[in-house]
Every structure is written in structure tokens, then in C-alpha cells.
Amino acid sequence: MTGNLKNVNVIGAWLLGFLWLWPLLYAIWAAIHPIEYQVRFDIFAPLTLFNFKNAWAQAPFAQYMLNTLIYVTLTTSSQFVVCALAAFAFARFEFPLKNVLFGLVLIQLLIHPEVVLIENYKTIRFLGLMDTIPAISLPYIASAFGIFVLRQTFKTVPKALDDAALIDGANTLQILRHVYIPLSLPTFVAYGLVSISYHWNNYLWPLIVTNSDDSRVLNVGLAVFSMEEAGVEWATISAATLMVTAPLIIAFLIFQRQFIESFSTTGIK
Amino acid sequence: MIADPVFWKVLGNNLIYAITTIPASIIIALIMAQLVNSALPGRPFLRFSFFLPVVLPLIAVGNIWLFFYLPGFGLIDQIGSLFGLPNTNILGSSETVLWGIVGVSIWKESGFYMIFFLAALQGIPRDLKEAAYIEGANNWQIFRRITLPLITPTILFISVIATINAFIRIEHLFSMTQGGPNYNSALLLYYLYENAFVFWDTAYAIAQSVFLIVLLSIIGIGQIFLMDRRVHYQ
Numbered sequence: 001m002t003g004n005l006k007n008v009n010v011i012g013a014w015l016l017g018f019l020w021l022w023p024l025l026y027a028i029w030a031a032i033h034p035i036e037y038q039v040r041f042d043i044f045a046p047l048t049l050f051n052f053k054n055a056w057a058q059a060p061f062a063q064y065m066l067n068t069l070i071y072v073t074l075t076t077s078s079q080f081v082v083c084a085l086a087a088f089a090f091a092r093f094e095f096p097l098k099n100v101l102f103g104l105v106l107i108q109l110l111i112h113p114e115v116v117l118i119e120n121y122k123t124i125r126f127l128g129l130m131d132t133i134p135a136i137s138l139p140y141i142a143s144a145f146g147i148f149v150l151r152q153t154f155k156t157v158p159k160a161l162d163d164a165a166l167i168d169g170a171n172t173l174q175i176l177r178h179v180y181i182p183l184s185l186p187t188f189v190a191y192g193l194v195s196i197s198y199h200w201n202n203y204l205w206p207l208i209v210t211n212s213d214d215s216r217v218l219n220v221g222l223a224v225f226s227m228e229e230a231g232v233e234w235a236t237i238s239a240a241t242l243m244v245t246a247p248l249i250i251a252f253l254i255f256q257r258q259f260i261e262s263f264s265t266t267g268i269k
Numbered sequence: 270m271i272a273d274p275v276f277w278k279v280l281g282n283n284l285i286y287a288i289t290t291i292p293a294s295i296i297i298a299l300i301m302a303q304l305v306n307s308a309l310p311g312r313p314f315l316r317f318s319f320f321l322p323v324v325l326p327l328i329a330v331g332n333i334w335l336f337f338y339l340p341g342f343g344l345i346d347q348i349g350s351l352f353g354l355p356n357t358n359i360l361g362s363s364e365t366v367l368w369g370i371v372g373v374s375i376w377k378e379s380g381f382y383m384i385f386f387l388a389a390l391q392g393i394p395r396d397l398k399e400a401a402y403i404e405g406a407n408n409w410q411i412f413r414r415i416t417l418p419l420i421t422p423t424i425l426f427i428s429v430i431a432t433i434n435a436f437i438r439i440e441h442l443f444s445m446t447q448g449g450p451n452y453n454s455a456l457l458l459y460y461l462y463e464n465a466f467v468f469w470d471t472a473y474a475i476a477q478s479v480f481l482i483v484l485l486s487i488i489g490i491g492q493i494f495l496m497d498r499r500v501h502y503q
Contacts, residue, residue, distance in 0.1 A: 006309075013304040013315055021318040023376070024325075026344055027333045110489035114437040114458055115481045118465050118474055201326040203440040204458075208466055219328045223443055226332055234336055241332045245325050252324045253317075260320060264384040 031239040051239035055225075058236070060213050061243060064221035067133060068200065071217055075137040076195045080188065083146030088176050090147065091154035092162070108144035114204060124209055135209045136217065140199070146191055153187040154180050190262035193255070200248060218244045270476050278452055279460045282367055286456060287435035290374045295427055297379040299420075302386030320380040327377065331444030334373045335360070338445075360446055366454040373441050378434060382427045389423040390416070432488050436481065457481060 031052065033045045055061070089095075090102050113120070120139045129135040157180055165175045181188070203219045210216050216224070222244045226237045252259055270276050301319045305312055322330065337344050340358040349357065359369040393416060401411050439459045442448055448455030448463065455463075458481065465474035 009304070009307070010309050010311075013309050014311065016301070016304070017311070017315045017318040020322070020376070020380075022344070023330075023333045023337050024321065026337060030336060110486040111482055112433070112437050112485060115461075115478050115485060117462070118471060118478060121465075197324055201324075203326065203328050203443070204462065207443075208462075219326050219440075222332070223328050226444060234339070237332055238336060241329045245329050248324050248326075249321070252321065256317065256320075259324065260316075260384050263323070263381065264388050 027238045027241060030235050031242050033235070035233060035235050051233075051235040052243065054233075055236045055240035055243060059221055059225045059240070061218070061221065061240070063213055064216055064218045064244075065247075067215060068217040068219075071133050071136050071206070072196055072199045074133065075140050075199050076192055078137065078141045079143050079146050079195055080192070082142055083150050083191075084176065084181065086142070086147045087150030087154055088180060091151045105144045105147055108142075109148065113139055117205065117208060120205070121208055129209075131210050131212055131215050133215050136202075136206045136215070139205065143195075146195070149187060149191055150184065153184040157183050189258065190265050193259060193262040197248070197259070270473070270480065275452055275455075275460070276477070279455045279457055282452075282454065283436065283456045285367060286371060286374070287432060289371050290378070290435055291428060291431040293371075294375045294379045294431065295382055295424065297375065298382035298427070299386050301379060301383040302390055305383065306387055306390045319383055322377045322379075323381040325377075327438060327440035328444050330373060330377055331441035334369075334376075334441070335445050338369055360454075361450065363450055363453040366446055366450065370441065370445065370454050373445070374435075374438070377441075378431065378438075382431065385423050385427050386420060389420045393419050429488060429491050433485060436485060 032047050032049070034048050034050065086105075090098065090105075124130060124135045124138065127135075127138075129138070161179050161183075162175055165179050170178065201219065202217075203223070206217045207220050207223070210220060213221070222240055225240055301315075305316050305319065309315070338357075338359045340346060340361065341356050345359070346356045349355070357365070359365045397415050398411055401415060406414070436456070437458055439456050439462075442454060442456065442459045446454040448459050452460075457477070461474050461477045461481065464470045464477065
């Protein structure tokens with residue numbers, strides 16, 4: 001590549017990079033400066049944490065954060081248990097109607113949870129779980145996607161290892177626990193990261209099944225807070241938005257490579 | 270549903286939204302992947318800034334962009350006023366609101382598609398390109414004759430994911446426009462939500478969800494087919 005062309009590429013690349021960061025930088029600018037400086041770009045404008053304090057005081061973000069942590073942990077850990085057991089059965093055992101049942105699981109891949117909101121809502125109301133954190137988790141636990149990717153991984157485990165474990169006197173669950181799961185750890189990590197970021201970012205379903213601060217997650221709390229007609233200041237909304245996204249941005253900074261790899265191996269986010 | 274003019278309007282919006290966001294974000298994603306894959310200085314910065322929008326919740330992204338588009342105060346108008354352009358009201362006007370939403374979607378999704386291109390580009394054997402250089406091919410010929418044919422399966426794969434996303438990722442509407450003004454930025458799933466949980470017309474909303482299920486199933490069958498191929502060849 002000639003020197004000039006390379007320089008053009010570098011400049012273009014950096015411009016695009018800054019362009020992509022710009023909306024976020026703008027929100028940070030608004031959040032850390034006093035309201036008078038919101039639209040005046042003065043490098044020497046005084047910095048302040050007032051907007052963050054203000055946002056923190058106006059809505060129970062600590063409660064939302066706790067709810068989100070409970071919801072995400074509950075969902076992802078239940079998915080691990082349910083999907084690992086189901087995937088193990090589909091990968092290693094013969095039983096009547098196995099292919100039909102696996103076909104039914106695959107059909108769930110076609111039906112995104114977003115389009116069956118109404119049926120799920122009826123089920124949750126029937127179970128009397130409205131406005132609880134388990135209600136947000138429940139529709140996602142038997143994840144077809146989790147079963148599918150874990151089954152594919154389990155199938156790559158050599159059968160000889162099963163036999164070796166059997167000879168050593170291990171029972172079926174012990175084989176799953178001590179042979180299959182350790183060998184499939186990268187898949188669990190990839191699926192776990194994808195699941196965590198999906199649920200951290202989930203909005204529509206939590207919005208529908210929760211209606212009080214006791215069960216609201218961060219995203220819903222943020223939306224309710226920003227849409228209040230009372231004319232919340234822009235700087236405060238920016239500060240609240242940054243508070244809600246900060247854990248994700250920090251996690252992403254630390255685990256950048258793992259995030260990117262997980263998303264690209266599983267094909268979803 | 271057939272007799273409801275709003276449904277047709279919303280379906281039309283969704284189709285425009287799909288046919289603009291999908292090619293635009295795929296092309297940008299491909300450019301990003303080429304940049305991140307080449308030996309430019311500052312690659313970690315580029316990868317970080319391109320991919321960051323992907324991990325942010327769409328509802329928060331909506332908030333950030335709302336500020337960006339704000340008439341008079343938003344960045345777009347701030348820049349415009351430097352050049353003496355009049356203030357805009359992108360989200361408040363029927364003609365431009367959908368484009369405002371399209372912009373957000375491209376910003377949010379391009380980085381996600383970039384990682385698939387990145388994986389595909391890294392899978393292209395170096396000696397193919399080197400051989401082409403020796404034969405005297407220029408960069409564009411190499412891209413056109415070597416890179417593009419080899420990443421075609423990836424483009425197909427991304428197109429399917431992008432099509433599904435164009436129908437089910439709608440959270441930015443909640444924080445930015447609520448589908449307005451006058452349904453000009455409403456998308457199918459948003460309209461379904463509104464019928465079901467704002468107007469409580471459950472029967473109508475179920476009819477719409479059946480429509481969406483059929484539509485997405487057709488796309489999804491393609492997705493499983495492609496996913497299966499990816500799994501086999503890896």
C-alpha cells in the first residue's frame with residue numbers, strides 16, 4: 001500500500017471511530033457539566049457530579065440495579081441447569097420420539113419471545129406471578145438456543161470418555177458434571193455472556209409484567225424516569241442513562257475480547 | 270387487520286426501515302471490519318468504538334440520540350448553525366422521523382455485524398492476496414475478486430439476522446418517538462404492543478402476532494439452515 005493511501009485510510013478510520021463514539025461523548029459532556037454548559041462547548045467549563053446526584057435522588061436506581069442483578073443471575077443460572085440437562089439428553093441418549101421432541105425445541109428458535117408477549121402475559125397472570133422478578137425470568141429459562149448450542153458442543157465430546165467414567169463407577173449425572181461440563185466450558189462462557197447482555201438489555205417483556213419499583217429492572221426504570229412529563233432536565237437524563245449503562249461499559253472494557261468472541265460464535269447478542 | 274389503514278402504514282414503515290437499515294449497516298460493517306482487520310494504528314480504539322453501541326441497551330441508546338436530535342440544542346443543530354443552517358426537528362416531523370430512527374439503528378447494529386465480517390476476513394488465506402499483488406492487482410480488484418466472493422456466505426448470514434432485528438428490535442421507539450408523530454415512526458411490533466397493552470385490544474393484537482410469527486418463521490427457517498452450515502464448516 002502506498003504511503004498516501006495509507007494515511008487517508010488512517011484518517012478515515014479515526015474519523016469513523018470518533019463519529020461512532022460521538023453520541024456517547026455528547027451524553028457524557030451533558031452529564032458532567034452544570035446545566036448552563038449543556039449546549040456551550042467550553043473546555044474549561046466546571047465539572048460537577050450534581051446531575052448524577054440529582055438522578056440518583058429522583059428514582060430508586062439502587063433498587064432497580066438490585067432487581068436487574070437478581071433477574072439476570074436467576075435467568076442465566078436457571079438456563080445453565082435446564083439447558084445442560086436437556087442438551088445432554090438430546091446429545092447422548094436414545095428415547096422414543098427423540099427427533100420429534102428436538103424438532104419442537106428447534107421450532108422455538110423460530111418464534112422469538114417478542115412476538116408471543118400476549119400469550120406469555122396471560123400465562124404469567126394465570127400463575128399469579130404478575131409484578132415479580134421470576135415472572136420476568138420464566139419465559140426465557142427453557143432456552144431453545146441454549147439447548148441447541150450445548151447439544152452441538154456435547155456431541156463433540158468423545159464417547160470413550162463416557163466409557164472410562166462408567167468403568168470408574170460414575171453415574172450419569174456425575175458424567176455430565178465431571179466430563180461434559182468441564183470440556184464444554186468455552187461454550188458455557190460464550191452462551192452465558194450472550195444471555196447476560198441480552199437480559200441486561202431486555203426491555204419490552206419486563207415493561208409489560210412489572211408495574212412497581214419493587215420489581216422493575218434498570219431499563220424499565222430508566223424509561224419511566226425519562227418519559228415523565230414533569231420535564232426532567234436533559235443533563236439528569238444523560239446522567240441516569242450513563243449510570244444505567246456504566247456496568248455494561250465497564251464489563252465490556254474488561255472483557256472486550258470475550259464479548260466479541262461470544263457474540264460471533266453464537267450469532268446472537 | 271386488512272381493513273386497518275394504520276396497520277398498512279406501520280407495515281410500510283417497517284419495510285422501509287428494513288430495506289434502508291439492513292444494506293447500510295452491512296456496508297458500514299464491512300468497511301469497519303476492513304479497517305479493524307488492516308494494520309492501522311489505533312486498532313483497539315477503533316474496535317472499541319465500533320462495537321460499544323452493541324452492548325448498550327437500546328432504550329438508553331434512544332435517550333442518548335434523543336439529545337443528539339434535540340431541536341436547537343442537539344448536536345445536529347449545533348453543527349448546522351455553524352454553517353448557518355436552520356434548526357431541524359427530525360423527530361417531530363412526519364417526513365424525517367423514520368430517518369431519525371433508521372440512523373440510530375445503523376449506529377447500533379453495524380458493530381455487531383462487523384464481528385462476523387472480521388471473523389470471515391481473518392479466515393481468508395493470506396497467500397491468495399499476496400498472489401494477486403504479485404499479479405499486479407490493485408486493492409479494489411482484490412476486494413472485488415477475492416474478498417467479496419469468499420465472504421458471500423457471511424453476508425447472507427448477516428442479512429438474515431439483520432432482517433429479524435429490523436422486526437423485533439424496537440425499544441428505541443419507546444424512548445424516542447412512541448411511534449409518532451401520527452404513526453410515522455411506528456414499527457409492527459410497537460403497534461402490536463400498543464394494541465395489546467395500551468388499547469387492550471387483545472384479539473387484534475393476537476392477529477398481528479400471528480402475522481409476525483409467520484413472517485419471522487419464514488426468515489428463521491433460512492437462519493437455521495445457514496447456522497447449521499456454519500456449525501458444520503467450523
